[in-house]
Amino acid sequence: MGGSLFFCGTLPALSGGFTQPKGDVFTSGTFRTFNSGSFEKLELQGYAEYGLKDDTTLILKVPYQWLEQDDLDNQGFADIEVGGRWRYIKTKNLSAAVQGMLIIPPGYNSNATPPLGGGDVGLELRLPVSQNFKLGNKPGYWTVEVAYRDYIGFRSDELRAFAEVNQEIAKPVSLALQLDYINSLQNDLLFRPEDANLTQLIGQVRWKILDRTTLVVGGSTSITGPNSNGIEVQLWQTF
16 A cells, blocks of 8 residues: 545545645554464564656555464565656646556565465555545545566465545544455465464544654554454555
8 A cells, every 4th residue: 555645625535536745745654563373573664755747656565574373573675666656647726547466575484483474476456546635625536456476486475455545633633544455376385374364344533743753643453354353553654
């Protein structure tokens, strides 16, 4: 997920069909947890976008993870993602884009237990659509995305979907509700059963603490697939 738009003087929208203005840089630092049965993951993720042109944004995502399962643990950089988003529709309120990402294993041992990744290069094509709206005099937006992730190797390909609604409740605070869905297409090639074939419900509170700085606090729980839960804290900054 990525992207930001400043609309109606309110909070930035993360992900979707929005792109960065030419020359702008958006960064996000995230700490999140994921717990499912005996598996636990802590993650620090650095994320950046650069507006190459008003309709073209470059994207970089770098996660560092601490993993624990039963009495075994592992840590290091997980799969890095690099790519871009091209916006092909922009009206007063609606934006639609095509996003392509290259998924690169950074050299971890894919045979470690628990593994940081499957060691397979991947390609993802994502089609996001986003629209601004107003509820009364308060701005909000919705986003819907569908994606196909193809791993070049022995890891299952994935069909993904994402939906979000964000609504300002009292300036400068908004609430966001997200659904994040992953469906593995080859169940005999699952990388990690604890986070495969999973739908997560995510809730967030977003507080714009400075003109270009936003603090995000949220939590997640699974509604289909393996039982899981987690928390997250993000700091967004635009330059």
